[in-house]
Amino acid sequence: MSLADEVDVFCGQLRARQVQEPLLTAKRTAYLMRLLTTTKRHGDAQALLDDVRSWGTKIQMAKPSELAIGNIIRRVLHIIREEAQQELEAAPPEVPGGGTESTVRAKRQGLLSKALQHPSLTAARALSLHNLLDFSLPPYSPTSAEAAAVAEAVSKQTPSIPETPGPGIVNDALSDTGRRRKSSRSGPVWQGKSAVIEQLNELIDELDEIAVAIAQQAHEHIHANEVILTFGVSETTLLFLKEAGKKRSFQVIVAEAAPGYGGHSMAAELAKAGLHTTAIADSAIFALMARVNKVVLGARALLANGGIMAETGTQLVALAAKRHAVPLVVLVGLYKLSPLFPHDPTVTFNDFKSPADIIDFDVMAEPLEPDLAEASTSSSALMTHSQMTDTQSTDGADLSNIPREAVSATAASSAPEVHVLNPAFDYVPPELISLFVTDTGGYTPSYVYRLLSEYYAREDYGLSKELMDALVR
Amino acid sequence: MFAHLPPYKSVTLDKLLLESEAASKVHPAVLRLGLKYAGGAVVGANARCLAMLRAFSEVIEDYATPEGKVLSRDLAAQLNTAIQFLVECRPLSVSMGNAIKFLKLQVSKVDPSTPEAEAKQTLLDKVERFIEEKIVFASREVVANAATKVENGDVILTYAHSAVIFDLLLHAHKAGVRFKTIVVDGRPHCEGRKLLRKLLHHGIPATYCLLNSLSYVIQEVTKTFLGASAVMSNGGPSRIASSPLSAWSDLPYLGLLNVMYDAMPSDLVTLIVTELGIIPPTSVPVILREYRQDPPL
Numbered sequence: 001m002s003l004a005d006e007v008d009v010f011c012g013q014l015r016a017r018q019v020q021e022p023l024l025t026a027k028r029t030a031y032l033m034r035l036l037t038t039t040k041r042h043g044d045a046q047a048l049l050d051d052v053r054s055w056g057t058k059i060q061m062a063k064p065s066e067l068a069i070g071n072i073i074r075r076v077l078h079i080i081r082e083e084a085q086q087e088l089e090a091a092p093p094e095v096p097g098g099g100t101e102s103t104v105r106a107k108r109q110g111l112l113s114k115a116l117q118h119p120s121l122t123a124a125r126a127l128s129l130h131n132l133l134d135f136s137l138p139p140y141s142p143t144s145a146e147a148a149a150v151a152e153a154v155s156k157q158t159p160s161i162p163e164t165p166g167p168g169i170v171n172d173a174l175s176d177t178g179r180r181r182k183s184s185r186s187g188p189v190w191q192g193k194s195a196v197i198e199q200l201n202e203l204i205d206e207l208d209e210i211a212v213a214i215a216q217q218a219h220e221h222i223h224a225n226e227v228i229l230t231f232g233v234s235e236t237t238l239l240f241l242k243e244a245g246k247k248r249s250f251q252v253i254v255a256e257a258a259p260g261y262g263g264h265s266m267a268a269e270l271a272k273a274g275l276h277t278t279a280i281a282d283s284a285i286f287a288l289m290a291r292v293n294k295v296v297l298g299a300r301a302l303l304a305n306g307g308i309m310a311e312t313g314t315q316l317v318a319l320a321a322k323r324h325a326v327p328l329v330v331l332v333g334l335y336k337l338s339p340l341f342p343h344d345p346t347v348t349f350n351d352f353k354s355p356a357d358i359i360d361f362d363v364m365a366e367p368l369e370p371d372l373a374e375a376s377t378s379s380s381a382l383m384t385h386s387q388m389t390d391t392q393s394t395d396g397a398d399l400s401n402i403p404r405e406a407v408s409a410t411a412a413s414s415a416p417e418v419h420v421l422n423p424a425f426d427y428v429p430p431e432l433i434s435l436f437v438t439d440t441g442g443y444t445p446s447y448v449y450r451l452l453s454e455y456y457a458r459e460d461y462g463l464s465k466e467l468m469d470a471l472v473r
Numbered sequence: 474m475f476a477h478l479p480p481y482k483s484v485t486l487d488k489l490l491l492e493s494e495a496a497s498k499v500h501p502a503v504l505r506l507g508l509k510y511a512g513g514a515v516v517g518a519n520a521r522c523l524a525m526l527r528a529f530s531e532v533i534e535d536y537a538t539p540e541g542k543v544l545s546r547d548l549a550a551q552l553n554t555a556i557q558f559l560v561e562c563r564p565l566s567v568s569m570g571n572a573i574k575f576l577k578l579q580v581s582k583v584d585p586s587t588p589e590a591e592a593k594q595t596l597l598d599k600v601e602r603f604i605e606e607k608i609v610f611a612s613r614e615v616v617a618n619a620a621t622k623v624e625n626g627d628v629i630l631t632y633a634h635s636a637v638i639f640d641l642l643l644h645a646h647k648a649g650v651r652f653k654t655i656v657v658d659g660r661p662h663c664e665g666r667k668l669l670r671k672l673l674h675h676g677i678p679a680t681y682c683l684l685n686s687l688s689y690v691i692q693e694v695t696k697t698f699l700g701a702s703a704v705m706s707n708g709g710p711s712r713i714a715s716s717p718l719s720a721w722s723d724l725p726y727l728g729l730l731n732v733m734y735d736a737m738p739s740d741l742v743t744l745i746v747t748e749l750g751i752i753p754p755t756s757v758p759v760i761l762r763e764y765r766q767d768p769p770l
């Protein structure tokens with residue numbers, strides 16, 4: 001199958017919600033990106049960057065609410081940028097005979113001024129506190145007009161990374177992107193590609209080991225005789241608690257997490273592993289929180305401000321934990337780290353599911369007796385999805401009697417309007433979270449912004465304009 | 474860890490007759506009521522209290538003082554047995570406790586010289602008056618008081634099912650106030666469905682969602698009305714329930730906990746609507762003091 005076919009299949013599955021797991025989605029995205037890098041010809045880093053971005057946008061558009069896709073794309077872009085940057089740094093200085101330490105230093109301007117003058121040159125390496133003072137800062141004071149121009153240049157993002165003078169390839173200082181594109185069709189192949197592919201392989205391996213890497217830290221976070229509360233089902237959390245259970249004895253309270261009731265299978269799995277487990281209804285979370293020592297749960301996405309998107313109901317858990325001053329530990333693989341901000345978190349990255357999970361149609365039909373006959377047969381259903389964000393949804397078998405359109409005029413005139421809401425995710429603000437346990441260690445929500453600059457290039461945060469428009473509907 | 478909570482046991486008639494000493498002695502009306510409590514057929518503080526007083530009325534009506542005994546003593550003993558039986562079926566609600574206190578006081582005050590029929594009639598009247606005043610009238614007053622807080626354009630959120638809340642919403646709806654309701658529901662009882670049905674039946678627009686979606690709906694809510702089982706109780710009775718998933722009991726480490734009530738901290742409550750008026754939670758002790766000074770009916 002060609003790349004285009006593979007991408008189409010994947011996009012179709014995303015739209016039909018056949019692929020739901022963020023980890024699986026991330027892996028598939030990473031595979032596709034590796035396929036793209038290996039099978040297509042790219043003349044230089046820029047061509048590869050453009051290609052990855054356009055294909056990545058296509059995949060992400062299939063399911064804008066799945067942030068893991070964009071995260072992986074950004075990671076790949078970052079890898080390519082780093083590689084290009086390294087080549088640039090490894091390249092011998094162009095000035096003949098100017099090989100002394102001082103001239104090299106002189107050529108390398110202060111990073112801050114570089115960032116301001118040539119956004120392209122510093123594209124791959126973000127300016128940060130630890131490298132800010134590495135270089136001397138030449139006197140430079142940008143006027144406001146200049147700064148605006150630079151900002152525009154950054155947003156347009158056309159870094160022209162000079163070609164590497166590899167063996168046999170003449171470095172004719174191609175700075176014109178148009179010319180380079182032409183050459184990419186047939187001509188030279190970018191030399192850094194093999195290194196990029198190697199790093200992509202590492203990325204895929206990393207994704208495979210995330211749950212294990214997180215679980216290994218369990219002993220640092222769970223102590224003897226503690227009472228741990230968790231919410232719903234999460235593979236990572238299950239592995240984490242099981243690992244802790246190998247050394248220590250503690251109790252687990254599992255909230256069932258309606259309407260998915262993932263907590264039921266979670267409780268059964270934990271009990272099978274020999275942990276003392278108590279299953280409770282969601283409504284009992286607040287009542288029991290007073291006896292809990294720590295809340296441990298998984299997340300769907302980690303946002304730029306340190307907040308998380310997680311299964312619905314997580315915010316209630318977080319609020320109850322805050323009320324009782326119980327630490328809330330979120331287990332999250334860094335592939336879920338997204339540089340996006342939750343401007344309107346209840347809607348922005350959310351998704352709505354079928355109301356049939358919440359309440360059966362017949363329960364609703366009964367009190368509306370006079371209209372019962374028509375209501376159940378005609379399309380004027382009384383149950384609606386309000387604010388359905390994903391019109392592509394094919395969730396549940398009850399679609400026939402639950403059309404997504406709002407209540408029709410006939411129904412509204414004869415019966416009161418009913419909405420049954422079933423949002424998929426909850427936003428938990430950073431102030432309710434104590435700690436993130438990631439595959440690379442524990443971080444506080446206030447540190448998330450640093451992680452972002454470590455894993456992504458700043459100019460990739462938005463990925464593309466059409467995507468941002470889709471996200472901020 | 475949860476050993477302090479009274480464990481749940483399923484109650485059936487056979488079991489009761491075998492195990493409970495009280496069961497064989499109580500009046501059939503009380504027996505019927507006890508089973509209804511246990512089975513969850515009668516729920517809600519008001520409904521349970523009302524049902525209990527009606528059953529006790531029957532007990533009093535059918536009562537005949539045995540030879541050589543005094544009505545006030547013997548009837549009190551009979552009622553005690555009945556109450557003990559009811560407790561076995563399900564722990565008493567605070568409202569029931571208050572009603573029992575009242576009834577016992579009345580029984581103890583019956584003059585031994587009064588003829589039996591007359592004494593019984595007095596007691597029955599008093600019970601009726603208690604129901605009228607403390608439950609029916611009180612509910613009506615609460616509704617009337619709370620209705621002043623429902624305004625046009627309000628989005629009112631309520632949790633599960635409460636008879637008073639429904640009366641309130643209906644009252645406001647009939648008064649022509651245009652408002653929206655959001656019924657939030659929680660497992661395992663899903664009592665909110667009952668409220669939703671009633672609301673729809675009366676043509677009140679409603680949104681229904683589970684507790685977990687609360688963060689999503691809460692932003693458009695203007696007021697939240699909750700029915701309370703008891704005010705000032707610190708942690709109500711709880712019970713540990715068995716699960717319908719019988720296979721679960723095969724796992725030795727797995728327990729199921731199903732608590733019945735939440736103790737809501739008073740700082741989360743803005744106002745408490747009572748039959749005596751709308752008060753801030755900090756003023757609850759004032760009402761309690763007034764009650765205590767109130768001469769009994």
